[in-house]
Amino acid sequence: MSTSENDDGDDDCYYEMEPLPQIQNSKLLTTTEILDTCEPSTPDDLDENFYQIDDSPPLENTCHHYIDEPFTPSIETVAIPNFHYSVLSQDEYIELMMNYVQEVKDILKLSSPIVKLLLHYFKWNKQKLMENFYDNENHDDLFLQAKIVNPFSIPPSEIEQNEIICSICCSDEQKDMYSLDCKHVFCKDCWKHYLINQIVNEGLGQTISCPETNCDVLVDDETVSKFIADNDFVKHLYKRIIINSYVANNPRARWCPGKNCGCIINATSLTSAYNYAQFIICSNCDMSFCFQCAHPWHDPIKCVFVLKWNKKLVDDSETIIWMKANTKCCPKCRVTIEKNGGCNHMSCKHCNYEFCWLCSGMWSKHNECNRFNPNAVSEEMQAIYAASLSRYLHYNDRYHNHEHSLELETKQYERTKQQVEKNERQISTNDFRIIKDAFEVLLKCRQVLMYTYPFAFYLDRNNQAFVFEQNQADLERSCEELSELLEQDLSKETIFKEIKLKIFEKYRYCDKRKNVLLTHVKEGYLNNYWKYLEDI
Known part of the structure; x- marks a missing residue:
């Protein structure tokens, strides 16, 4: 560190x-x-x-x-x-950032626009900013790195309106001119068009630089706001970009990934x-x-492997579809083969086995394959499970299965709550609590199970991996039993009374099995049980 x-x-x-x-x-x-x-x-x-x-x-x-x-x-x-941490609305987060800016401004005796640019450069780390500011008496290097003109060394000067021509539009008309502290002067009309283009077309906020070629000096937000004040659409877009930059550039803040949430998590x-x-x-x-x-x-898998797994899901999805459509396995050695010619007589380069591309039958005994054969269809479906692909499909299928089950059980939980609320006279508060706790445990277990499969995909085989798979199987089995119980119409008192004790015992057991699995994985991290496969 x-x-x-x-x-x-x-x-x-x-x-x-x-x-x-x-x-x-x-x-x-x-x-x-x-x-x-x-x-x-x-x-x-x-x-x-x-x-x-x-x-x-x-x-x-x-x-x-x-x-x-x-x-x-x-x-x-x-x-x-x-x-x-705290959960903030966008307006609350902006207010928090502005209070922070005011605090730094009072210490450094600088203007708010400059403080915002400095904090953005130092990723909103006040301590680093203070150290860099006070460690060097000459602040030129600090401001140069932050792409700001040193405010302590700006010579006072006046813009001679009649002597300067805007180098963007080159108009002979007399216009109001404007420049940043870098003294590159342009007419206000060109400034406005330039800033709107940077915001709308380039999506820039706090990283908009001076229009002058090879000038990296940044345009502060107050200057931008002044030029776009009469354009509500651009103002709204610019505000959104600035908020995004406050969050993206601050390691202590995150957007909530919830659908249509829009809140910010602040450490x-x-x-x-x-x-x-x-x-x-x-x-x-x-x-x-x-x-x-x-x-x-994503308990129990590391973030680095979650990112790697998600990338693999995106990268390999179309590859798998293409392989299913354009490749087959050698019936003898199971190596994946791509057909690169029109002839259906295939010869495996790995084992020299000759077979028919259409029916996978031995070529020397091949006569015809125009008739439908149910057994051949089954064999062809099995053929896609070749070498490395079969392993990936194993974990991929089970990951997506639990993901889909989690979605369905979440919807079922909402339906059950609505049904119970309608029949609240039949279901007591304590009974509803049991149903609620059971569903919450089920959803947590399902989410853990979902991420156990990418964890196992990258895991090398050893004795501890075998123990992990046993814990995984136990949790999976008990989770399915609980899910089956919760699929019944729990809003009816007669049905719920019959299975109430089973639901209570089963969800407690599921929670226990989840804890066993997670604790074992964490013990493995502490004791270096886990070895990972490379290049998969």
Whole structure:
């Protein structure tokens, strides 16, 4: 971790939040110990704030975990402090940023537009800005890197309106002129057209530079707002771009990925816990996701593998379709073969087996294949499971199956709630609580199961991987049993009474199996159980 990010007192640089008290860590249970217990593991055993984030290089002679390396504190280490965050509307977030700008402005005695550009350059890290500002008496390098003209060295000058011609329109007419502190002068009409083009066509906000060729000086937001004041569409678009830049350039802020949510998650506590991925629940839309990668919460897999898996899903989707349509497997050695000529007489270069492209029959015994053969269709469907493709399809299919089940069960949960509310006289408050808890456990288990398959896809085989697959199978089996129970019409009192105890016992068991699986995976991260396959 670089000193500028962590060891330099960065905790004090953001909204002046007090550090959280340290929490005594509890010992992680082994898989066997958990199996012997009746109660689910405690929150300390299954801290969701688990995956490490560190986007800066480590100090010399200091041992740090790699970026996104999941980490469970050992007995000797202090537990990770809780992560505090707030869910803000866009207007609330802008107000927060402007308060922050005012704070820095009062310290540095600079104008608000310059402070905004400096904070944008330093990714809203006040401590780094202060250090760079006060460490050098000559601020030229600082402002040059931030693409700002040094406000302490600008000579006063007046623009001679009659002597300057706009180099954009080259008009002979007398026009009102304007320039930034770089002294490149253009007429106000050209300034307006230039800025609107940069906003609407280029999508730029805080990175709009001077129109002069080879001039990198940035245009501040107050200047932009002045020129677009009479255009409501551009003003709205510019405001949106500026908000996006505030969030995208601030490592302590994230857009909520919930559909049509529009809220911003803001880290209000900058202790060392910031260096770990965090479990976030948006209070506006109830979306749960990972603070680091902004993807849905993905226990037990690391963020780096989630990103890799999602990229693979996109990259390989059309490839799989093409392979199914244009390739077949050699009936003997199962190597994938592409047909590159019109003749249906195929010869496998791997094993020299000769067969018919249409029916996969041995060519030496081949007479005809024009008649429909149900067995041949089955064999041809099986042929797509070739070598590496078959492994990927195995994990891909099961990942998408649980993803689809999660969507269906979420909709079913909403339907069940509506049905129970209509028949509230038949279902007591305690019974409704059981139904609610059961569905919540089911959805969490389904989401965990979904991400166990990309985790297993990248996992190399060893004894611990076998234990993981056993835990995965146990959770999957119990999850399906719970799902089957919850598919019944629970709004009817007679039906619910018959299966009430089964639902209660089953969802508690599912929650226990989920905890067993997650704890085992975290033990594996701590004890280096897991080895990963490369180049897949």
